[in-house]
Amino acid sequence: MNKKILIIDDNLDDTEIMTRHLKEAGYQNILTAANGKSGIKLAEDEKPNLVILDTLLPDVDGFEVCRSLKSSERINSHVVMLTGAVDAVDAKKARKAGTDDYVVKTSDCAALICAVNSLFKG
Amino acid sequence: MNHTKKSIIENNSFPADRTPAELWEEIIRLRKEIEVDEWVSRKTNEGIRLLYKELEKKSQKLQELDQLKSNLLSTVSHELRTPLTVIRGGVALIRNQTLGKINDDQQDTLNDVLGSVDRLTNIINNLLDLSKLEAGRVELRTSDFNVPEVINEVLKLFQPEVVSRSIRLDVDLASPPTLICADKDKIIQILTNLIANAIKFTPKGGRITVGKKTSEFEVEIFVKDTGIGIAPNDLPKLFHKFEQFGRTAGPGEKGTGLGLAICKEIIDLHDGEIWAESKPNQGSVFHFTLPRALSDDLMCQHVLDLTLKKLKGRKIQHLLTILLLRITFMRPAHSLIEKETNDEMLTCLKDSVRQIATHPMDRVLKFSSDTLMVLLDRTDQAGAFAVANKVRHLMKSKKAHVGTNEFLVDVQYGIATYPNNGGNAKRLLDLATLELTRKKRILIVDDEPDIAKELRTLLEMTNRFEVTCIFDGEAAFEKAKSDRPDLMILDITLPRMSGYELIGRFKQHRDLRNIPIIVLTGHSVDEDYRDVIGPGAIPVIYKPEGFDKILEHIEEIL
Numbered sequence: 127m128n129k130k131i132l133i134i135d136d137n138l139d140d141t142e143i144m145t146r147h148l149k150e151a152g153y154q155n156i157l158t159a160a161n162g163k164s165g166i167k168l169a170e171d172e173k174p175n176l177v178i179l180d181t182l183l184p185d186v187d188g189f190e191v192c193r194s195l196k197s198s199e200r201i202n203s204h205v206v207m208l209t210g211a212v213d214a215v216d217a218k219k220a221r222k223a224g225t226d227d228y229v230v231k232t233s234d235c236a237a238l239i240c241a242v243n244s245l246f247k248g
Numbered sequence: 249m250n251h252t253k254k255s256i257i258e259n260n261s262f263p264a265d266r267t268p269a270e271l272w273e274e275i276i277r278l279r280k281e282i283e284v285d286e287w288v289s290r291k292t293n294e295g296i297r298l299l300y301k302e303l304e305k306k307s308q309k310l311q312e313l314d315q316l317k318s319n320l321l322s323t324v325s326h327e328l329r330t331p332l333t334v335i336r337g338g339v340a341l342i343r344n345q346t347l348g349k350i351n352d353d354q355q356d357t358l359n360d361v362l363g364s365v366d367r368l369t370n371i372i373n374n375l376l377d378l379s380k381l382e383a384g385r386v387e388l389r390t391s392d393f394n395v396p397e398v399i400n401e402v403l404k405l406f407q408p409e410v411v412s413r414s415i416r417l418d419v420d421l422a423s424p425p426t427l428i429c430a431d432k433d434k435i436i437q438i439l440t441n442l443i444a445n446a447i448k449f450t451p452k453g454g455r456i457t458v459g460k461k462t463s464e465f466e467v468e469i470f471v472k473d474t475g476i477g478i479a480p481n482d483l484p485k486l487f488h489k490f491e492q493f494g495r496t497a498g499p500g501e502k503g504t505g506l507g508l509a510i511c512k513e514i515i516d517l518h519d520g521e522i523w524a525e526s527k528p529n530q531g532s533v534f535h536f537t538l539p540r541a542l543s544d545d546l547m548c549q550h551v552l553d554l555t556l557k558k559l560k561g562r563k564i565q566h567l568l569t570i571l572l573l574r575i576t577f578m579r580p581a582h583s584l585i586e587k588e589t590n591d592e593m594l595t596c597l598k599d600s601v602r603q604i605a606t607h608p609m610d611r612v613l614k615f616s617s618d619t620l621m622v623l624l625d626r627t628d629q630a631g632a633f634a635v636a637n638k639v640r641h642l643m644k645s646k647k648a649h650v651g652t653n654e655f656l657v658d659v660q661y662g663i664a665t666y667p668n669n670g671g672n673a674k675r676l677l678d679l680a681t682l683e684l685t686r687k688k689r690i691l692i693v694d695d696e697p698d699i700a701k702e703l704r705t706l707l708e709m710t711n712r713f714e715v716t717c718i719f720d721g722e723a724a725f726e727k728a729k730s731d732r733p734d735l736m737i738l739d740i741t742l743p744r745m746s747g748y749e750l751i752g753r754f755k756q757h758r759d760l761r762n763i764p765i766i767v768l769t770g771h772s773v774d775e776d777y778r779d780v781i782g783p784g785a786i787p788v789i790y791k792p793e794g795f796d797k798i799l800e801h802i803e804e805i806l
Contacts, residue, residue: 182453212295217291218284218285221284221288228291229294229297230295232301232302233302237294241658
């Protein structure tokens with residue numbers, strides 16, 4: 127598949143695991159950014175089809191980043207927000223920030239791949 | 249806009265100052281909110297489910313790793329020991345001048361080598377010991393023995409060393425002699441370890457005291473020294489593996505850091521406790537407790553008591569059921585049954601129980617010469633009943649042989665549950681014993697008094713049952729609720745309430761639905777009810793021809 131995916135997450139191990147699973151699922155074009163600001167910049171330059179965004183980022187609030195991504199005219203991508211610990215309040219914030227999905231991090235990335243696949247299908 | 253929401257909820261009156269358009273906007277907005285909330289709930293739930301699965305995966309992985317580690321330790325330890333034996337043998341031969349004379353320097357060097365080999369062997373043995381203990385592959389060989397006997401035996405071993413270091417060794421056995429039930433070799437191992445430590449960390453001229461204190465169910469043994477003590481930071485880590493303290497102070501061989509960990513594992517196996525008190529430079533006292541040798545039933549009570557204490561201390565309470573199983577022989581010649589046969593049968597029973605009650609937390613203990621106490625974790629009365637029945641089935645195929653006589657074996661049972669039947673160990677055991685020995689209660693419901701009486705006489709003749717006869721369906725239901733029979737025999741044709749209806753009501757009642765039922769009828773069973781009643785579901789007895797079969801059925805069920 128020629129879909130471009132951008133991962134914005136400051137945890138290098140998690141990013142590596144996600145990249146590996148995404149590639150196994152057939153998505154070869156993976157970009158990464160380790161903080162919100164560089165993530166937004168990369169999204170503006172590269173225009174990915176989908177952005178995977180961690181709720182916890184070192185420099186900015188993850189939900190803010192989501193809002194910026196969704197409101198920018200230069201960026202036209204799906205957004206999937208990721209968390210290590212699911213939280214109902216966060217889920218609401220994510221939805222209100224415009225995210226297309228909110229999933230939990232697991233060692234097999236099952237939920238993530240599922241979310242990515244269904245967003246690209248529908 | 250919130251104002252509108254609030255006023256509707258608080259005043260419960262229709263807001264007259266709003267236009268329909270405004271209200272409609274409000275409704276649309278609220279609908280969107282609900283959609284969002286639904287989405288949020290769904291996503292949160294999905295997340296929780298996945299995280300739970302993840303947790304289970306990780307937990308299983310941890311268990312596998314633990315098992316791997318244990319396996320590794322034991323394999324490696326064995327492989328390491330063999331070459332060491334060879335090394336030691338060879339070096340000893342040379343040092344002992346068996347292979348020819350050697351000079352002093354050579355002898356000193358070889359002594360050092362032997363010392364190191366012994367130390368290495370020690371470490372490996374300790375590692376192996378510990379891995380076996382942790383893997384639960386150690387079975388205690390318990391016996392009843394006297395504490396002073398063991399203490400003196402160990403102290404003798406250390407005589408030369410305490411003499412050479414001018415350490416005074418006292419024994420405080422003020423309390424009366426008591427028997428403890430423990431694995432003698434393992435207790436010697438613990439005492440050796442503790443006393444060696446005490447000597448290691450006590451300077452010249454110091455004093456070590458070994459003593460015991462007796463209480464109702466256990467004996468506490470302590471080893472006290474006037475040595476360098478233990479820092480408060482180190483106290484909690486004392487019984488952890490590979491931790492060593494105060495290595496810089498005091499002479500003597502370096503330890504392996506495993507001794508105390510091994511002691512703790514052994515004490516845990518005995519259901520005892522081990523702990524230490526100490527202050528830097530003010531000496532230390534190491535205590536450990538062991539169970540006293542008690543009569544079987546007292547021992548059972550004590551174990552139950554400990555188990556209940558552990559249960560009550562947990563955040564999440566769950567059930568514990570006590571099941572007493574007693575062996576009875578089916579032929580009247582009881583006096584012919586010797587002790588050996590009883591013991592044999594009891595062992596047989598224990599094996600049968602172990603086959604059925606396989607939960608790691610389940611325990612089987614001897615309660616008396618013919619009775620076992622089984623503690624079933626996370627099991628309710630119905631579960632215990634099922635276990636008892638399965639065990640009975642297993643035991644029915646065994647036969648006891650005394651001389652040329654063969655006796656069929658049966659198993660009686662008594663059940664008591666925590667917390668439903670109470671929280672006191674003795675009371676629970678008393679209740680279970682009562683249930684074990686009482687006659688089973690049978691309720692007969694039939695509107696023909698002759699039939700009922702005939703059946704009652706038949707049953708009471710065996711002297712094993714307490715029979716009540718009721719002639720009416722409604723009254724029977726009430727009686728069952730108050731009396732809780734062990735078995736009910738119902739006639740299908742009853743006035744006011746039909747037998748089918750009565751059965752239906754029983755099956756729907758939370759407490760009564762598990763009571764077994766036998767159906768009596770004078771004619772064939774109604775088509776509609778053949779599923780509920782009839783072969784496989786509830787046994788049907790046709791009166792009066794079926795009466796001789798009824799005892800058979802009852803034996804099966806009870």
